[in-house]
Amino acid sequence: AEQKDILKHKTSETYDVISLQQVIEHLVDPYLVLEKINKLLKKDGILCVSTPNIESWLSIVLKERFNYLIPPEHILYFSPKTLGVLLEKAGFKVIRTTTYGYPMDFGGIYRALREPKSELRKVTYKINTKNQNQNKKTEKSIKNKFFEDTLCQYLHPLLNIFNKGSMIEIY
Secondary structure (H helix, E strand, O other): OOOOOHHHOOOOOOEEEEEEEOOHHHOOOHHHHHHHHHHHEEEEEEEEEEEEEOOOHHHHHHHHHOOOOOOOOOOOOEOHHHHHHHHHHOOOOOOOEEEEOOHHHHHHHHHHHHOOOOHHHHHHHHHHHHHOOHHHHHHHHHHHHHHHHHHHHHHHHHHHHHHOOOEEEEO
């Protein structure tokens, strides 16, 4: 496997598979990169792209707190549809689009839905949390550990319903 700037890569060789795992969201002009990749792939070659899903359940619930909103690292954001359109415009035929996520995504949504909405309520919540006695903290910690370590492991695939998982994978 080679790792270099594909726009500067000169070769007459063609490839069976090219993978852009967590790359396309960092590119200033992904269309140029995709055009170059299209020329480097064999006629029946496969391109696999994965990137955060801006239309995921996690993004919808967290809004501006979506953990993949990290400018200036992430320059562009895609949904399954917009990524598919970009790939087709660059000459690719999309054969499969899926989403996936992580157990922590389900926990993040759960915590975000439980958080107080206003800043005043957040401050009050933090003060109240500090004033709880040790037994309540321990009980809460055990419940959270059970939720995040057990339930989220099994429930997070539900976040992929309607292609709304936190990551897009497209071929």
